[in-house]
Amino acid sequence: MMSLLERFIVKINKQSSPEEIIIQMVEISKVFTHAVSVLTCKEYSIHINRALQYIKRYYAEKITLNQLARYLGLSPSYLSSQINKETHLTLAGNINKIRIEQSKDLLLNSNKPIKEIADAVGYNYQNHFNSIFKGIVGMTPLEFRKKGC
Template structure:
């Protein structure tokens, strides 16, 4: 559990913070295997050790390289893969619960508070050492290793807040409504079906306007926008890993029209499905 005490008279003053690390690992992602879109009920910190790659964060595509640093807020859909056929994207990451990273310049619009990205220069050794220490402690069998990982993560985040206080701050995380979580899981498992907002609202026992508001508060997109993002991410994997035609893929992921499928994919990814396949196939 994270403990945060705020001074109500000074919104930038963080009196205390202690993080609970839920996982820590060193990993790699190649162009051969693009991770599917996934959501976590916790906030993730990433540091790129080597390689070049891409983070697909909902409707944005971010090019990343060695010494880049990212924070992805909880319940924000993302996937990771390398940019080149012969190269792995190597990174260290860890997840902590109950915090939300918020831009200092953005007081109202949660839509923009999905992630934080920066390219580290002067502090890159500190970043690498901190991520490795957190990872090593969390996965160690030494006594009190989990507590040490929590302490090191807390120290790291406090150092960030001190050095980057003009860029972001940390608040308590948004809690997920169980009904909304059920709707999200239903879409995950049935994205290829003809899912309509009216049917989802009946399943959640909410009117559709309330459902849209609650879903967007929890996942920062509407249910239908999330459905499209899910289909796009599955499409990416099919384009990379199969020889299915565009017509077959559009049908598999649930689009009734290939032209609409092409239009939506280009709008969200920035290139057509054919271009994406050409760029990422081996």
């Protein structure tokens, strides 16, 4: 059986362009970052840790409170109050924060158009993505890319 690292090396070797390799490297980074966060994240309760892990894994998809509560075996109202209490953000705020962190990697490490990055991290509309990004980061995605933050 191949190790995780060996599987990623095989995937990278199958890529045909530098952009595809960069995208694969971002995926590798996500997996290892997630693994480290699972091992080191003791700040939150087990339910909130699992909720955040779920969001980090499925951030590009539509995530609803009911869906997440069902996954965790909790009531939606209890989950919502615990997320707010422990993270000081709403569920939507946590999803946006994670999506924007992922988009920052893509902005800096690829030449993809911003619309494509918005789609890749779960935003259907570039204007909405731009607004959320600016609210969290303090500048537009294009400004962020140009500054190379």
